[in-house]
Amino acid sequence: MTTPPHHPTRSPYLEGLRCIQCDERHPVADRPRGCPSCAARGRNSNLFCVYADAAPADQRYPYLEVPALGQGETPMLPVDGQPNVWVKNEAANPTGSHKDRFSAFATAHARACGYRGVVIGSSGNAGLSMAAYAAAAGLRCTVAGFDSLPDRVRSYLTGFGAEVRTFATDRERVALVEELAAAPDTLAVSNITHPVVGSSCFGIEGYKRISWEIADRAPEPVRHVILPSSRGDLAWGVHRGFAEVAEQRGLPVPRLHLVEPYPRLSAVLDGASLTDRFPGDFGRLSSIAGDGTTVQAHRAVTRSKGSAVVVSDAVADEWFSRLCRRGHVWERSSATVFAALDTLRARGRLTEGEPTVLIATSHLFKGF
Ligand SMILES: [Zn+2]
Structure with missing residues (x-):
């Protein structure tokens, strides 16, 4: 058990924040409305942390000490009958999710x-x-x-x-x-x-470790990552993590495929505006609900040359039941990534045998 840090040490390499959309630099500060220049134009965008070029990989985080309840280093499980496909089990975190x-x-x-x-x-x-x-x-x-x-x-x-x-x-x-x-x-x-x-760009930095853990454990470079998504916090953090892995190890950046319950990001990729609202029925997929998408979700997909995949509540339910019968304790939104794998193969976007990681984000036993 670790004593909570009284004054967590900020990384000496943290140089500032940068807008995901317009690239403008800003000093380190809390900006819950994101980039002020983009907000003034009504095109809100989150920021992300930037570090000095000399920063070693393990210090490219805003804080060097964080409350430690046992988060991270989650298992990566092979998927039965699917060579080169693994599940990153984020349900194994202390409160049962990647959060x-x-x-x-x-x-x-x-x-x-x-x-x-x-x-x-x-x-x-x-x-x-x-x-x-x-x-x-x-x-x-x-x-x-x-x-x-x-x-x-x-x-x-x-x-x-x-x-x-x-x-x-x-x-x-x-x-x-x-x-x-x-x-x-x-x-x-x-x-x-x-x-x-x-959400807070300082918190989102914590998701980068998922990418490093995947890169450390996968026997060959991962080409595709499939994850449930609402507002793209996880997707952006994972993309940033893989961008750092790529830079440090000379590996390709995997394509990120974001799963949603009805077209939101998919609509934007088809030409709708990022500032639109997208009302729709998310059924029991409450963890990926919401009627808006974000610049960070959009950029995670476009910069990684990935895609958005719609998986309905009904299809998620089928996969949820199938996974439960195999003893897996993931909530419905996590089951969507298995359905999305089939969809991406059917679309020809992903071929059998390509190293692929599915992120199961959350545990079943919370009642959501
Ligand atoms: Zn901006």
């Missing part, structure tokens, strides 16, 4: 900047993870969720010491996050804008 990697860095950032509390607009995997890591870091945590919050999840959140507030609509939920984050001692770690920006 723990984000929460570790977001709470380190909050501590380092002297915040006393964090507020997050999610009562799903992200809220649960943030509540645990805020507790580990000694921060207050407010979770803004929906009225449909299952009792068992509420009990986990309050068990971690979080204050839980629930609302009927997303608009009300975001309004609370915005209101609380107006206090100088409270940091918002989830999106508060439309068009959607995404």
